[in-house]
Structure formats: structure tokens, C-alpha cells
Amino acid sequence: MKNIGNRVTRRGFMRGVASAAAFTIVPRFVLGGEEHISPSEKLNIACIGVGDQGMRVMAEYLKMPEVQIVAVCDVNKSGSDYPKNETNGREPAKEKVEQYYAEQSPSGGYKGCAAYNDYRELLAKEKGVDGVLVATPDHSHAIIALAAMKAGKHVHCQKPMTHSIYEARRLAEAAKEYKVATQVFTGNQASEATRLLCEWIWAGAIGAVREVHNWSNRPIWPQGIERPAETPPVPAGFDWDLWIGPAPYRPYNPAYHPFNWRGWCDFGTGALGDMGCYSFDTIFRVLKLKSPRTVQASSTKINDETYPQASIITYEFAARDEMPAVTLTWYDGGLRPPRPAELEPGRDMGDWSGGLLFVGDSGKILCNFTGASPAIIPESKMQVFKKPAATLPRSIGHDKEWFRACRGGEPAGANFQTAGPITEAILLGNAALRFKEPLKWDSDSLKVVNIPEANRYINPDYRQGWTL
Secondary structure, three states: OOOOOOOOOHHHHHHHHHHHOOOOOOOHHHHOOOOOOOHHHOEEEEEEOOOHHHHHHHHHHHOOOOEEEEEEEOOEOOEOOOHHHOOEOHHHHHHHHHHHHHHHOOOOOOOOOEEEOOHHHHHHHOOOOOEEEEOOOHHHHHHHHHHHHHOOOEEEEOOOOOOOHHHHHHHHHHHHHHOOOEEEOOHHHHOHHHHHHHHHHHOOOOOOEEEEEEEEOOOOOOOOOOOOOOOOOOOOOEOHHHHHOOOOOOOOOOOOOOOHHHHEOOOOOHHHHHHHHHHHHHHHHHHOOOOOOEEEEEEOOOOOOEOOOOEEEEEEEOOEOOEOOEEEEEEEOOOOOOOOOOOOOOOOOOEOOEEEEEEEOOEEEEEEOOOOOOEEEOHHHHHHOOOOOOOOOOOOOHHHHHHHHHOOOOOOOOOHHHHHHHHHHHHHHHHHOOOOOOEEEEOOOOEEOOOHHHHHHOOOOOOOOOOO
């Protein structure tokens, strides 16, 4: 499918379709039908990173009639040491794709999926690819996503969008520069709950919101540990040097791959980077947040290798339009805010993954971690609450938003321009873990203005041979 450079609004796009319909045959996907999509109407997708998370996403995309997976890429040929002892990697992924499409084929056979070790080779050879799914570890998101955008490919990237603050700013700029459709895997942005929270709080359901508390059950991987001394051999079929990519080189150890890399500073972004992408997306939309003025953190013991076992990170945001200044506090590692006095005995705070509490001048709203199941507390207040009318447009679905954007429709809700500032704020919290004083942040210059040494965490150096 040809890349459409000029962005149009959904209304304008549909108006143009209606005008043209009398004179031409319009593709079925434009008119909304998806039951029988012809091969020429499908988006050709390549999956880069088909380990644990990438394989799950790929399996879901296989079921979607709007797309055709034509290539997979992973530095691991095949491995069975993933969570739940699953066998993942490029060869199992290729086999799964071809088996699925063979079952859908009248002939019962299919051999149309290419497999690559290096994303650069994939982008150079697969000229017919319309878009890519990036599901590699955090430290290589930006390198791969930018290379794909330069090649004219649309990008759907796993969260967090990037590993560093500078990368987030660069990718947001690049998406606009190369006129491609982008999306970050924060599916709750498309949810009904996020829209309800916006409508309730904007209508004054709990008065002006001045505090938000957000807590997570992460990390569920090791943190607060030192680098292992052992240097076992690299497993057969695993390109360790390419997996390291732009990060500083270190010998292979199973402590890093395939799952626990999230806790290592060179590769992951810790509990906040892993899970805050979801909840902060909701909070930023509901409270119309921009960049924080200051960020301060406290934590258990921290070292240069891994994030701490538990932390509390506090953000201060300035007043916005009709909304007052607000304090947002993040808790992880089993920490959480005091239980609200309004919450009835025996009632849970959030869900298994954590919770989210909005504190207003005249009430409180308690939700699950990403904003699901919002409710004014106590229940007696919720019972008499008159819900405002729905005023925001509802989403067609997180993935479908990206498909529509790839075809020239309106931008997806978690596009890089929208997700970029949220990513910057999250990663600034990780930088604050290193310092005792609050970081004063200047978003325009992309600098911490009061502690110069903190700026080395804004745009870390890449390993020699790698550039963004």
C-alpha cells in the first residue's frame, strides 16, 4: 500500500469519499466494511522483535483482517527460555505466521513470510512493507523506529516509546518530518474509561483536582542488584552484539535476556517506564497536563546498574487554562498512598496491578491502575452522581486507529507527538532517582536547569558505531 503523505481530518476524509463514491469504486475498508478485505487492501506489516511480548502481539495481528504479516525479525533464531517456557524467536514466529495463513488458504499452504536477524536488512529488502511493529527491549526502540520512519514505514511501537528523553523528542519530530502514521502500545488511551474520566472531571464531578496518586505492583523482575560476574557463552543462534545495539557493551548473561532486562538501566526503564506509560497517558489526558516543572524522587538503595526495588516519585505541574497546579505522585515496589478515609471497609484500592486516585476540592475518584472502573468514593456519593452527557468522540479501537492513520485518516490517539511529552515526563522521573534535590525542568531547552550533572541522563551516549 502506498504511503499517503498528506494528513486529512476524518470528517474531511469521509466527505471526500462520499463525493467520489458516485464516480468510482471505493475500497471496502474506506466505507467501514472489514468482513472481506481483498489482499490489495491489506496493510503489509513486519514484526520487529518477536520474543515474549512481540510474539503475543503478532498472534493478535494475525487475526486482524486489515493486515498481512509479511516479515518477522529477531536477533534470536529460536529460544525456549522465555516466560512460561514458550519458544519464541524469528524461526518460531515465521512458522506461526505461515501456519496460520496456510489454514486460511484454500490450498492449505503458505510460504510468504520472510525472517531476518537484522532490522536494517529487513528495511532494505522488504520494499512492500507498509508498517512495522517494534517490540524489542526499550533501549532499541528509537533506533529501529527512526530507521523505519526514514524508510517511509508507519510505526506501531511498544511502550515506553523510547529509552531516553532526547529520543522521545526526536521521534516526535521525525514522525512529523517523514509524514508517517505512528502509535504507541498504550491501548487504554482508546478506552471508554479514559473518556468518562475526562468528561466527569471536566464537568466538575469532584471539583478542581490538585492531587493524583498512582501506584503499581511492579517491579516483578529483579531490581536493586549489581551486575553479575559470570560470563557464560552466548546461546547458539542469538546475536548478542546486535541485541546490545546502542547500549554500552557488556558480556552476555541470562540475567539480561529474555525478560529481566527491564530492571537494568542500560536496557530498560524500570517499573515507571514499563507501567507508567499506561496510567500517565490517562492522567495527562484527563488533566490536560504538559511538561512538569519539577520532579523529586526517593527510593530504596540505587546503583548504576539497576533501578531501585521501590520508589516514590513526585511531579509538580503548573496551572493549565482553567485547571489549577497539580501534584502527581507515583509509587512502586509495594508502596502506595494512605488508604482514603472515604473508602468503605473491605473495598479494594484499585486492581491487582495497582490503582489511581484523583483528589479534588470536593471529592475523590478511585480507579483501577489505568483508569478503568472509575468511581466517586464513597459509594453513597457515586449513587447520587449525575453523570454528564458524553461529549468526546469514542475510539474505533486502538489498533484500528493506527490502521486508519496508515491509510491517510486522522492520527492515532497515541501517536508519537501525543505520546512524546508523556514519555519525556516518565523518563525524567527515572533521572530524578539519582539526585536528592528536585530536578527543575525546562522542556523547551530539554534541560535540567538546577543540577547540570543530571543532563547526562537526558541524552546518554550511544555505543560507537550506533547513531540515532
